[in-house]
């Protein structure tokens with residue numbers, strides 16, 4: 002069993018504020034599946050191929066014992082169902098098929114119009130020639146209001162929705178308090194009322210679709226629907242926010258790549274894939290071995306944790322070549338897949354929505370402020386789960 006050097010500490014937020022990619026690169030070469038003794042101990046899966054192997058085999062590597070560092074075998078209060086992200090087949094298949102119905106029929110054109118409207122309103126609120134925080138001004142509102150629209154939350158309730166989203170993010174980041182619990186309780190109460198109304202008089206929103214979703218006679222219960230609404234807020238908000246802020250930062254730090262995009266806007270969808278790869282908004286998720294097994298020739302014992310480091314896999318030289326650290330908006334993404342959205346059973350349900358939101362935001366931003374530039378030091382988020390930016394001062398040249 003290999004022990005890693007003291008500077009490799011994937012369970013500590015500080016590690017990600019330093020230069021984690023130097024450690025990942027060295028380990029991929031020297032010891033690509035190291036045992037890390039911190040936080041109860043875990044195998045660190047650094048190679049793209051190994052994350053794919055683990056993610057497509059829930060029978061050997063379960064999600065039911067938690068998917069985040071330090072969150073293992075948490076007792077749930079009676080009656081609280083697990084979230085989709087912590088289910089295995091066959092339960093997971095049934096649930097995923099039911100909730101996917103709520104995503105599938107939403108016409109892309111409709112979502113696109115919504116996203117463009119929110120992006121334009123957010124850009125209009127910025128005064129040309131001034132410095133503003135891109136996170137607060139652009140990265141926060143788009144994902145948040147898109148989820149609000151999807152769920153059918155009316156505009157007049159948006160300020161509540163923002164408070165609940167913030168509480169959700171705070172609680173998820175380990176900042177659970179009586180205040181966040183109260184906000185979350187309020188949110189569940191709100192959705193419970195909306196759900197009751199939609200059961201009586203369905204509308205064209207996600208809650209109505211969830212209420213009527215059916216597979217082979219199976220339907221979703223009220224607690225399952227409420228839990229799914231809360232999951233969407235937790236899974237879709239901060240992640241997409243950080244794709245937008247991280248992607249903007251990458252463009253400002255790589256002015257040649259930004260110029261390339263300005264000259265050839267059709268590269269934008271590919272540039273979003275490259276942002277997802279290089280930035281990787283979620284550093285990692287975990288799995289737990291259900292039996293003694295093997296991976297990369299090493300023995301994994303029953304009950305041991307595996308840390309799937311997407312951030313490392315997305316720069317694996319074997320897949321992306323020796324220049325994998327380089328942000329290249331023209332890089333070929335058609336033959337290999339980055340793992341920013343995970344892989345296999347739990348592949349992100351909101352991937353196409355997140356891609357659409359980022360694409361539209363960057364289209365609008367580049368059209369309105371082609372010369373946006375960094376106006377100070379960005380403040381990075383201190384987190385072992387999310388790769389995020391807290392504040393990003395930007396000069397929006399008119």
Ligand code: HEM
Pocket residue numbers: 064068085086087097148232233236237238240241244281282283286340341342343344346347348349350351352354355
């Ligand atoms: C850039 C933005 C996003 C990133 C990087 C991201 C990342 C991920 C990852 C890595 C997983 C896999 C979890 C696992 O294997 O254990 C996942 C699952 C999931 N994501 Fe996302 N996500 C993003 C946006 C969204 C959005 C916008 C939504 C919904 C509105 C969403 C909803 C979900 C759900 C429901 C799952 C669980 C799927 C399942 O367990 O079957 N995500 N996401």
